Amino acid sequence: MNELINTNQNENGEILVSGRELHEFLEVKARYNDWLPRMAEYGFKENQDFIAITQKRVTAQGNSTTYIEHHLKLDMAKEISMIQRSDKGKQARQYFLELERKWNSPEMVIKRAHEYLEKRVKALSTDNLVLHQQVNELQPKASYYDMVLQNKSLLSVSKIAKDYGMSARAMNKKLHDLGVQFKQGDIWLMYAKHQDKGYTQTTTHVIDADKSKVSTKWTQKGRLFIYDLLKKEGIYPVIERPDSQIV
Incomplete structure (x- = not known):
């Protein structure tokens, strides 16, 4: 037609x-x-x-x-x-x-159903990974659950990156290259060996019945972890760099 x-x-x-x-x-x-x-x-x-x-x-x-x-x-x-x-x-x-x-037609109905299922499987896969990280993050300190949720000292990666004169994208890539995190869809998630260290807190903000937004923030402990990790790579915060060091 x-x-x-x-x-x-x-x-x-x-x-x-x-x-x-x-x-x-x-x-x-x-x-x-x-x-x-x-x-x-x-x-x-x-x-x-x-x-x-x-x-x-x-x-x-x-x-x-x-x-x-x-x-x-x-x-x-x-x-x-x-x-x-x-x-x-x-x-x-x-x-x-x-x-x-x-x-x-039956063919088109089946095709659309298949496309819908593929989207749902992909979404569920991401949701499960996020849930797994949330459980691993909070499980070691379950008694501090309420305190952690109300912690005002959580930091976005962009704020930590600013300490090093880097962009959030560059910092995320560096942490990925160093085996700290990986990207799933639009979300950066910690590798399993780091998930139970208390370095990050991942929360889900519900927008409406069909939409939600996942956000991962770094704790002060995570900030020190990044500091020690980058220091080994010869990367220091701007405030610790000699005046002659080129950024």
């Missing part, structure tokens, strides 16, 4: 249609900004049947300007096409019906 109108998929697995592309395909004479609100009056609700998105584009003169685009759910796109009462409208509606039929 030739792609008459571009479509994409949202995070819920629903097909979305560009309002502007549909308007252009239907060859509607009215301006898009006048036409779409009139179509919405047929009982469609924003953020339920369609969403409005502010986009940017560059004009022929090289200036940047903004415009409003709409992503329509498939049912809305089908009904709008039928409302047009034109050959183009009929063609678009038939196209959407065929697209929907293929989208809901």
Whole structure:
């Protein structure tokens, strides 16, 4: 089936249609900004049947300007096409019906289920690694659990890196090269041999029902560990460097 109108998929697995592309395909004479609100009056609700998105584009003169685009759910796109009462409208509606039929075919359902499972397995793998590190970090000092959670002296790697005149990225890479930590997705995790030393504290901040953010901070003990480790490599904090030492 030739792609008459571009479509994409949202995070819920629903097909979305560009309002502007549909308007252009239907060859509607009215301006898009006048036409779409009139179509919405047929009982469609924003953020339920369609969403409005502010986009940017560059004009022929090289200036940047903004415009409003709409992503329509498939049912809305089908009904709008039928409302047009034109050959183009009929063609678009038939196209959407065929697209929907293929989208809901057993093969496509299985494919989407497989993709979903792959994402969940990857997420669970990361979650398990984080949980394992959290357990190993807190287990040796379980009696200090509450105190550790309220500890105000925890430091981000960027603050420690600043002591050495380094960026957080450079510090993380150095600790990785020295066998201290490894990266899992967007998270730096300690290798097992360091997890129970009390060098770090990893916490999970819940944003909402579906989202959370993992953060790893260094304790003062971890800060001294980094100091001793880098000292062996000939790397000293800025404050301890001779004036003649080149950074």
